Amino acid sequence: MIYKLFSLDAFALTKKPETGMGYQVILASRFRENDLKRYVVYNSELAITDDFEFKSDKGKIIREGFRSVLTSSKELILDGNSIKLLNEDELRSIDGIKTDFRLIENRSQDKRRKLGGKGAIDNPREPANGIEIFVRLSAYAEDKRIDFENKKLKPGSYTTTQQDYKDCLETSDQPIDRYALPNDEAISWAFYIKPKSADILQRGIVQPAFDHLGGGVEVYFADGTSKDTYLEKKPYGQ
Helix, strand or coil, X not given: CEEEECHHHHHHHHCCCCCECCEEEEEECECCCCCCEEEEEECCCEXXXXXXXXXXXXXXXXXXXXXXXXXXXXXXCECHHHCEECCHHHHHCCCCCCCCHHHHHHHHHHHCCCCCCCCHHHCCCEECCCCCCEEEEECCCCCCCEECCCCEECCCEEEEEHHHHHHHHHCCCCXXXXXXXXXXXXXXXXXEECCCCCCEEEEEECCXXXXXXXXXXXXXXXXXXXXXXXXXXXXXXX
């Protein structure tokens, strides 16, 4: 099933870390019910039950468009105290999410993808150099992980490097597969972030998930970025 999250739940999720660029995988129950279910949440506002209908529900979003589905979907009110983000070990045990990493070998060379390595959150923290630019790719013009008022990236958010974004474009790679995104919607926007030297990040390799192979570079900002580090938004590929 596809649901529009209750506004307070959607806001609460923007305060929690992402699972990957643009999505969160959570375990939660409905308000005043004891029915723990797993949901994949897009842009902290549209939730899909992670069950046998997950693939067909994704297809509906692609056919009808994110905003159309969001507007027409039934509202879901969660028990805020029950919301739990799944950790890496829990994610790897889910059949619909795990993918054989060895399959990436056939795509790595011509698309400049990376082999092996760990996801960003499993690697050491390091300071930004104040010069390097990072890019957040999104299907949503109003990406919930960008604090547009203070011009910064919210805590617990993912990006890729500007170089990996260029590699994706120059090799005509598929960003959804490269960054293992669950929604399969076309990437429409690129948000540019230039962290200050006081900002802390973690670098890694996107792990296979959702029948996508990954292999792109991912960069995680556990604490977000400083004020005035968001530079601009451009259409994907421009």
